[in-house]
Amino acid sequence: MTCGAVWFHVIPWCQRSSECVFMRNSQVVLVSMPWAFLEMPSIALGLLSGVLQRAGVTPVARSFNLVFMEWLRRHLPEGDEALSLADYRAISSAASAGLGDWIFSVPPFREPDAGGDARYLERLARDEVLPARLLSRLEALRAQVPGFIDACVDALLRHTPAMVGFSTTFNQNVPSLLLARRLKERAPQVRVVFGGANCDGPMGRGLLEAFDCVDVVVQGEAEGVIVGLVEDILAGRPVTPRHGVLVRGAAEPVGAPPPVRMDDVPVPDYGFFFEELERTGFRRELITNVKLPVETARGCWWGQKQHCTFCGLNGSSMAFRSKSVDRALRDFEELAARHRWLDFVAVDNIIDLAYLRELLPRLEARGLDLRVFYETKANLTRQQVRDMRAAGIHRIQPGIESLSTPILKLMRKGVTAWQNVRLLKWCAQFDVRVSWNILYGFPEEPAGEYPRMAAAVRSLTHLEPPHLSRLHVQRFSPYHQTPERFGLRLEGPLFHYGHVYPQRGARLEAIAYDFEYAYLDGREPESYVGELRRAVQQWGAVHERDRGRLTWRQGPGFVRIVDERESVGYASYLLEGAQAEAYLACDEGLTAARVHQLLHDQGHTGLGQDEVETFLRELTEAGLLYEADQRFVSLALRARPEMLG
Incomplete structure (x- = not known):
């Protein structure tokens, strides 16, 4: 090829099909x-x-x-008056406040109601649903x-x-x-x-x-x-x-x-989307964030066993079934080949456990540079997290929801606080991003768990931060189906429905998905969640600036831990012999008794269990371990993750 020769050209998306959809008649x-x-x-x-x-x-x-x-x-x-892509996403993400629906609630759908609209916007401002800058422009969007x-x-x-x-x-x-x-x-x-x-x-x-x-x-x-x-x-x-x-x-x-x-469901064709996108003025701005939905399962196998008390996502379709491994693999490969795209979002409510054993190795063996999002449970093993990353799963939503085991039990999540923290650490170790929430406001939740969580999360700022959200009562959830059983009283559709729809009474209730509620014991969660809210906000701010690092390195007979987190400044710890072995043993999350037994088996017979527990608590106070449910989870990441077995 001579210098300067053009040997490739880009085909616009709208030219990759034989006929442009916008010029075609169709019934x-x-x-x-x-x-x-x-x-x-x-x-x-x-x-x-x-x-x-x-x-x-x-x-x-x-x-x-x-x-x-x-x-x-x-x-x-x-x-400044233009609407950015980030602004659109902020409005789209405010579904629980009905914001997107309200913007379209104009004649002939609903007659003007200046007073009601003003009250609605005041509520949005009070609840800080949107930044004030964007809130002030909603009427212009509506026009x-x-x-x-x-x-x-x-x-x-x-x-x-x-x-x-x-x-x-x-x-x-x-x-x-x-x-x-x-x-x-x-x-x-x-x-x-x-x-x-x-x-x-x-x-x-x-x-x-x-x-x-x-x-x-x-x-x-x-x-x-x-x-x-x-x-x-x-x-x-x-x-x-x-x-x-x-x-x-x-x-x-x-x-x-x-x-x-x-396996009978066709592989979706997204040519229509790329054709539409090609005709916009924001294609170049959006294209690097485009992700293709892929569906490999429907329903929820965990919900079949135990329906999470707050979840209404599956409606009348809880029964879990998934595509065969061959078919799931074909979906990824066919979509990637057809659209020349490698970023995917699995819309499954939960990944099939069989995929962890069978699909992930085959995805890895294909050698494709996929980037995939999946929803999972939080009790994954370290090897499963590592296999996910190797297969191209770069982000998960594991349904963590809380760092309190008593509150997780109220939710019926089937996991514990220490398992949730352990997963956050492993995901950070293997570069798997985590989308997660801390939910609050559950009926009968112990209020004392929130200041405890606030104190504990200060040792987690090198890990992915959560969003803090109050409980929503959704249609199809156990809280909606039998509220009194859980200490709740439903009080009709959530506030925004009355500002969006012209219907009232039973007709409005029939189309609502989110509902107002009150606690039968009269509790007010905002009175005890403030300290955790501030801790989570600080966590997010630290993470945006530079989350800092907490790492460990292996030496001959010792472990060196370096703490560069913002909350600490800089600290270095030398653990030798039994101390080093005890710390590394806590990677999985162990009790003091189990750590003591492991050390005894390795020849450290002179240590008593009380000595071991005292040492572990000292490391917890230093922010190097996380303790929950009498389990100790190490928090430092290995500086050379390729050395991990």
């Missing part, structure tokens, strides 16, 4: 509305497009969340919604659809309903179908009864019913009610559709 259009995350395509649209294509129907899928961001960039003032919705209707009608399907989860409800209403006003012949998590259980029937712009609601897994539904609509027939398909004016069928066999 079926599938839509994902704001406030779905910008950096991830809708897996529902990708999967259902594949199912319909198998049946000979070629749908159009539209990522209107991307279109909305582009609309705002073009119509809002530039400079852009009518024009955006009309532009979306224009775009939909250019496809001449017979059916428009909306996938709605969390704060996509009102944006979807507003667009559906405007679409029906201009094209009443178009059949509107809703599906997604917001349609599960009573919420689906509630949406159908409350909003006449919705013709059909699909509940549960749509892969087994979407083809028959579309065939009815395209043939001009009335939609046949069937399991999981609710039809306006028809008798309600009994039960959800039967679960699909996971």
